[in-house]
Amino acid sequence: MIKSIQFALHITTHPIDGFWDMKYEKRGRLKTAIFIIFLTFMTFIFEKLVTGFTFHPQYNQSLNVFFELRKVLLPFILFCLANWSITTLMDGEGKAKDIVMAAGYALTPLILIRVPLAILTNFLTLKEATYVNMLMAIAVFWAGFLLFIGMMTIHQYTVTKTVFTMLFTAVSMGIIIFICMIFFSLITEIIGFLYTIYNEFVIRL
Amino acid sequence: MKNKRIYTVFILIFIITCTITTSTFTEQVQGEGGHLNAGTVSTTATDGVDAGSVMEAVAANENVQPGMELAAENDFLELFIDKTTTVAAVKDKKSGKIWYTNPPAWEDDTMAGSSKSKLMTQFTITYANNNGAITVIDNYEQSILKGQYVIEPLKNGVKVVYTLGNVKKGIEDIPKKLSNERFKSKLLDRVDGNEQKELKRRFSYIKEENTWVRREINTPQAVEKLIQIVDKAGYTKDDLIKDTLDNGIPLEGIEKKFFVIPIEYTLDQEHLVARIPVSEIKYPKEYPIVKMDVLELFGAGHHEQSGYIFVPDGSGAVIHLGLADKGANRFNAPVYGEDRTMFSGEKRNENENILLPVYGMKQGDQAWFAIIEEGDALASIQAYKAGMQNSYNSVFSTFDLTKMEFITLGNTMNSGYPAFQKKLYNGDIQLRYTFLRGDEANYSGMARCYQNYLIEKYKMNMQKLQQDIPFFVETIGAIKKVKSFMGIRYKGLDALTTYEENIEILQELQKADIHNIQLKVSGWFNEGMNQKFPTDIKLEKVLGGSKGFNQLVKYAKDANIGLYPDVSFLTFDSHASGFTRRRYVAETLEGKAAKEYKYNAATFGVDGRKDEYFRFILSPSQLPYVVHSFTNQYKKYNVNGISLRDIGDRIYSDFNEKKTVDRQDALKTVEEQLNKIKTDIGSILVNKGNAATVPYADFVLNVPQEHSWYMIEDERVPFYQMVFHGFVGYAGSPINLSSDHKKDFLRAIEVGSSIYFQWIYDDASATKATDFDYMYSSNYKGWLDAAIAYYQKANAVLREVQNQKMVGHSKIGDDVYKTDYEKGISVIVNYNKEPVTANGIYVEAEGYKIVRGGNGE
Secondary structure: HHHHHHHHHHHHHHHHHHHHOOOOOOOOOOHHHHHHHHHHHHHHHHHHHHHHHHHOOOOOOOOHHHHHHHHHHHHHHHHHHHHHHHHOOOOOOOOHHHHHHHHHHHOOHHHHHHHHHHHHHHHHHHHHHHHHHHHHHHHHHHHHHHHHHHHHHHHHHHHHHHHHHHHHHHHHHHHHHHHHHHHHHHHHHHHHHHHHHHHHHHHHH | OOOHHHHHHHHHHHHHHHHHHHHHHHHHHHHHHHHHHHHOOOOOOOOOOOOOOOEOOOOOOOOOOOEEEEEEOOOEEEEEEOOOOEEEEEEEEEOOEEEEEOOHHHHOOOOHHHHHHHHOOOEEEEEEOOOOOOEEEEHHHHHOOOOEEEEEEEEEEEEEEEEEEEEOOOOHHOOOOOEHHHHHHHHHHHHHHHHHHHHHHHHEEOOOOOOOEEEOOOOOHHHHHHHHHHOOOOOHHHHHHHHHOOOOOOHHHHOOOOOEEEEEEEEEEEOOOOOOOHHOOEOOOOOEEEEEEEOOOOEEOOOOOOOOEEEEEOEEEEEEEOOOOOOOEEEEEEOOOOOOOEEEEEOOOOOOOOOOEEEEEEEEEEEEEEEEEEOOOHHHEEEEEEEEOOOOEEEEEEOOOOOEEEEEOOOOOOOEEEEEEOOOOOOOOEEEEEEHHHHHHOOHHHHHOOOHHHHHHHHOOOOOOOOOOOOEEEEOEEEEEEEOOOEEEEEEEEEEOOOOHHHHHHHHHHHHHOEEEEEEEEOOEOOOOOOOOOOOOOOHHHHOHHHHHHHHHHHHHHOOOEEEEEEEOOEOOOOOOOOOHHHHEOOOOOEOOEEEEEEEOOOOOOOOOOOEEEEEEEOOHHHHHHHHHHHHHHHOOOOOOOEEEEOOOOOOOOOOOOEEEEEHHHHHHHHHHHHHHHHHHHEEEEEEEEOOHHOOOOOOOOOOOOOOOOOOOEEEEEEEHHHHHEEEEEEEOOOHHOHHHHHHHHHHHOOOOEEEEEEEEOOOHHOOOOOHHHHHHHHHHHHHHHHHHHHHHHHHHHHHOOOOOOEEOOOEEEEEEEEOOOOEEEEEEEEOOOOOOOOOOEEOOOEEEEOOOOOOO
């Protein structure tokens, strides 16, 4: 357990090495990746509960765990799905498992920075919001950078190819959402249609 | 000489021809009328009624319009009728004033334009065809002008039976198509040679089908001739129907559209009673009468006259006679509010409802006042100012005889088709007119008149004089609230005021020397404010369970405090269990469960269709069962008061095909059940009580203090309060939730209301983000001192008049009002921000003053 966490920290600081080890030295664990995702989810909840009043406009709204879960899980699953679809077509070497692991490990900096930051907001004033925002941005960029390196390493891509696959991934995530929405609205239409027929039966007969 | 003789001959011939033409015409109408409709249709204006019966000419009376004949008379009134126009008139013997059903000077109207003849109608009907297209016809054009009416004398009055529509035979009475065999046996063989020729000319034989088909006929003379022949052959209506059906032609083409509608005017003591026996109305099945405007121009006031129209909008409102302002619409509002069983997709304004089925008009020093005695639950009251239709101000009632609703299939808005109420209203429409004069001819007089009517009808009694006026407190028990368990949301009950906390509030009030406390406890059982089906009483644990409740009951009893637990019988929460939807929930015309929706103030639309946004409407036919089961269980708690949340001001029908309950029947059921509740439980407190419920109640809360502020309305009047003051204890809306509590307090003083607060024990923030966030200012601790102060001020003024009738109310200055009580006490209220001197009496800014002795003039 401690080893896995140490390895996660190793990846955050030495991404190129780390992701290579993760895939080819088989040092990565799917369990650990899932655990990190869970921790990210907990971080979001922790933020909601702990962040100081000045930095939290919806301070007194009651927490909805399902909403927080959706915020973490939905993009993650979408990304893995889209990335797998794109890289399969573009000769990526990473397997689905690798993608999930890499994406999971890449989230570590979010936890590392945002948990202490949430505590810190209780002692900061709005004037110091710049630092908070900066640290937030660093967390996101760091995670993004890790994801980028991770994808490059596990798929054995060049930098340009990785840039393109990442862009395509983003686009296909959009397409997946779009198709889902079309599907749902179609279902509603069908239900509405059946309901109308039922209505007509009941009223006219 | 010779020339002269020729002229004379000519004139003679002319006169003779004229006489002959007129008489044959008369005969024709009579004959055909009788033919069609067994004698209800006949007569032109001059004959038809036996002149020797009740009628006698009253040329002696110079006031009455020429042509009007006395039809009935008693000690107070004389009833006249004009046999040529069927205009009726009543003469008030005391004042000599004559009130006409239609303005006598109608022909001089310059504003009416093409709708001038509308001034001569006694009623207008709106009928629909099966596509839902509506047609509006009136009895002047469709009946009086055609001479299709019969005047029959009645004891104390007169009855006019009108036939509206085409009753003369026409082309539609000749078969379009008939078989060779029937053509010969039914028509050809029964007439002479010449006529046979004519028949053969008008029909053409089609060999292939072996039938005769009617040719196009262009001239009316030819049609008339053919009708004569067909009649002579003895061709009957049944034959016509048979031939039409046999040849696959739709029946609608031959169906005659005519409506027979009687109206009776009778004198009953000081009243004129106008009655339309709905059971005697005849109408074609395909064309149900949707609406009927009755006596639209009765006592209509010309715009040059002074006076006002009184409408019972909210507490009451007056509309000054005169020309309409630009942009003002007519007044049109349903009596007893809207029927929510009729689904309406939008609600544009939150307005006051009509609670009393009355209206009237003052003209100069005379006034008339009408009470809708029967059919009140189907009625709407309408008022027009001069310039909207013609140069008269008018107020009248309209009755929805058949409810109609457009059903839309799918989500396209245009493809609706109409659904009609299955069982029709079987009662009558009855209006009672009273005439007032002199000092009485104003809204105070009208209120007194209605009060006397209610006393006689319901045997209402004056209240006993208490030491103090009642102090009304409502506490909210439990509400549903979104709660969260480890971040998982759910809806749960939250106690705002437990049973024991009620006791604490009562103790605080008693400490302040308030003795006459009436406590209304809302949301005390079956899931609190979102109350479920009330056939089983389940006391809520969060509020203290049955132990706590019994304590509260005992405490109230010992301290002599009125306890009114609140129950909603007519609507219940949609999550409710323990009921069968099919059996208990009323149905809309569409055949769906009827629901009371919440409307969004911003979009006017229904606020979502999720469960929490509506309540089911109970079918009135099930009300007796629900009330029975509730009271049976309620008795064991030994409380002798009950508060009815929705029975007071709501009447809903049920359009279920098998057990249709119209609104009038629903009203009747409600009255029966109120009587039962009164005997079983005891004291009743209602919410915004209407005319049918207040007589059973001891207290009424949320009494309207205002009208709806429609543009047409000019001033508010406390008519409702003037009717019921002294008979029931009442209060307006809770002072703590008012936007301007100082004004509300002054209003309470003006209209003789008690003080009413709606409180919770918990912090007001407990209502945040719930459906009850309107109670943002309801924590009792914050209001206690102010409440006690307001109560004591009000008590000092109103204590001595609490069981006196409010006999007068008048505006004596800008925002200064004077209310007079029976025994010479008057209260003057000044709403202005500076002191005023009105009628020689100085009144402080936003203050009031009691004036004793005399009438304070």
